[in-house]
Amino acid sequence: MTSGHVAVHGLKAGYGETTILDIDQLEVRPGEFLSVLGPSGCGKTTLLNVIAGFVEPTAGSVLIDGRDLTHTPPYRRNLGLVFQSYALFPHMTVTQNLSYGMKVRGASKAGQATRVAEVLDLVGLSEYAERMPRQLSGGQQQRVALARALAYSPTVLLLDEPLSNLDAKLRRQMQSELRQIQRRVGTTMIFVTHDQDEALTMADRVALLNRGRIEQIGTPQDIYRSPRTPFVADFLGAGNLVRATVVDSHTVVSNGTSLPVTTDCPGGTEVTVVLRREQLRLASDAVAGQGPRGEVTFRAFSGGTWHVQVRLLPDDTAATRVPGQVISVELPDTGRSGAPAEEGEVVRLTWGADSVVVIQE
């Protein structure tokens, strides 16, 4: 059995003066599911193409199972690729598509047939063996593409936004299906996506790319709970990033508003405080307590939750300042009995000071 260890060292890619990829070090463990996440143009697809051999890096090396493949042509790398556009051969039946990789490798007719039946069963399309790709739905085509890439047992499977062309419901279904298949076959998978939910849901680890560099890499819990930079926090949907200055280990101040936090940073440090929408609660202004005051500027009901926006007010109300930052809050609906404060009301924003992330600039 192939093991599928991928290592990337000092990798640079680009054309002319522009560098679109600059990765010091990236390792994917055998059998791991790694999501490569980032906004469009961050270099994630280029990274995939460098590993696949379609883009020649300007520096650095790609090793798979210890073998340096940096200058090996794509057809000698024994990798599997799944494309966003499926890229099934339109003139071949499902079976012919699935046999292609094995045929190239000179597998016996009988061996091909057995394996085709196996992978078709794996993706649940056994009845569709003799169909043409155009006779299948998008979801079915994507399953065939996955089966085709797995059929010849590649060392590593590279997936380039494979679920982006599917509708939301089918997409969630395919996410769990793909993950189950990956656990069963144990092939290392590198999955490129721009969708943070997808990346977090599916992966063992997530590598977040920004402008060609790895901004942070870690388990989904890690990267979500302890973002290292404001970019990571923002991209993973934190909601509110507040720039502030540290006063002491319990307080930072932003634009005249004190915010309770827990931090090790010395006083005077510039920091970004990550206030997640769902961590915030509203309290009555009358109740004295921890937390800044603010004015409700917007309130909307959306099924199970309320979306409320609160503009922060300075501690010293007499001081005239630029308008405070608007904070989005997501509150669970408590039923008929209660609704959050209305627009125009002044409230106190509260949160658990320990659970709020403070990122040093």
Added chain:
Amino acid sequence: MTRSRMRPLGSGPGVLVAAWVVLAFLAMPLVAVTGSSFTASDLVQFPPRGFSLRWYQVVLTSRDWVVSINLSLVVAALVIPTVLVLGTLSAYGLSRGRHRGWLMALFMSPMIVPEVMVGLGLLTYLQQLRLVNSITGLWLAHSLVTLPFVIRTVAVSVHSLDAMLERAGASMGARPLRVFGTVILPQLRPGIVAGGIFAGVLSLGEVAVSMFVSGPNTTTVPLRVMSAVQFELDPSAAAVSTLLMALSVLVMVLLSRWVNLSAAF
């Protein structure tokens, strides 16, 4: 929800009349030639006088006509595979190499340069090679004239190629040549078939360049038609033309069952 029915643009009576006039204008020569080939008289006439197949009999029993028909078919049979191989490779190569614009213009030049000039040029250098008045000469000349048309039609298919298919093939371990044979070529089929039809039809009807490079032993059908109508307005020329047209139509109909031609033209 009710949606108002939109009147399609250009369905007024004026447009219809204009369309019929253009159609009639395009069809008239074909109708005239076909019609006059069935005439019973000794002169090309349209509408035909009476109905007879005698001119077909004349054509198919005349040694001269049969030799010319065979020659034209042999030349077309040589030209078609030649330009299909060259044209397909050129169209594919020209879609990705460097200096595409320049090279494309060069490959297309026989289509733009006046045919008389191409004929004169060919005469000059085929003379040196002693290929004037030979099947080889006609084969080379017709290949040169028809190649740009094949490149054009195949280029349309190349243009709609999905580059991801090539990558998919390569990722599965297929070398470039294998990818070309098993993935690319099947995708280019409509363009190749259309190019083949073009090349065949053009070769069978080629006059200008053939005039320069052919001789007494290599008179193709269109050249014999030309000389036939120059001296005597003999309906056998119309009968031969009708036969050639029928052949083209037959080939088109047969091929259209096998490949979607409207996607290629």
